[in-house]
Ligand SMILES: *[C@@H]1O[C@H](CO)[C@@H](O)[C@H](O)[C@H]1NC(C)=O
């Protein structure tokens with residue numbers, strides 16, 4: 001829209017005294033924020049125009065910050081040598097003449113001037129389930145964070161959500177074996193998930209011994 005007004009000015013042979021008077025009475029150029037009332041495009045901040053001669057608005061596809069003081073470059077803003085750069089769009093670069101998210105970043109669905117780093121672990125930020133599924137396999141986006149689904153668990157060694165394998169079930173790696181109430185209590189031995197027996201402190205013998213003690217006490221006291 002500023003392009004339109006610009007060409008009108010260029011085509012006019014002279015600027016009339018009325019125009020000059022109007023321009024000075026409307027105040028300095030590029031001072032009105034987004035949402036403020038205006039009459040002419042030049043009054044609005046950079047990369048903005050006076051919509052219906054009423055309020056300042058960012059030129060599409062620019063987006064305003066919350067304060068309305070800056071129009072940020074956004075996905076699709078033209079860029080290149082001598083034209084707009086993409087520096088006001090976070091984590092972006094100029095790709096084939098338009099601003100776009102850098103590799104390994106995705107576009108914020110709520111703000112096309114913002115790119116968010118792709119998730120790589122559970123609890124990383126996300127907006128859509130496929131962002132989590134692409135990075136972590138068995139994962140979904142829940143309340144803007146990647147979470148493993150169902151009985152899948154996040155494995156640090158592989159950086160993926162894998163299906164947990166329960167006690168006595170076939171396994172290949174220690175990290176597969178998992179029980180909710182004993183998160184670190186299982187290992188994979190002889191191709192099966194088993195309880196860890198670390199120095200006789202595992203629950204199985206303890207239960208057995210206390211059981212034996214209880215029953216002998218029962219016999220002695222009766
Ligand atoms: C959108 O993202 C940009 C870049 O991170 C930020 O400066 C701007 O304030 C955001 N806009 C809103 C409305 O939050």
Ligand SMILES: *[C@@H]1O[C@H](CO)[C@@H](O)[C@H](O)[C@H]1NC(C)=O
Pocket residue numbers: 109110126127144
């Ligand atoms: C995006 O906006 C929607 C609706 O306004 C909101 O529910 C959601 O939490 C926002 N997402 C992020 C990542 O801020």
Ligand SMILES: *[C@@H]1O[C@H](CO)[C@@H](O)[C@H](O)[C@H]1NC(C)=O
Pocket residue numbers: 156157
């Ligand atoms: C998980 O893996 C990351 C990188 O692969 C490593 O830096 C970190 O120390 C690991 N954490 C645990 C608890 O093993």
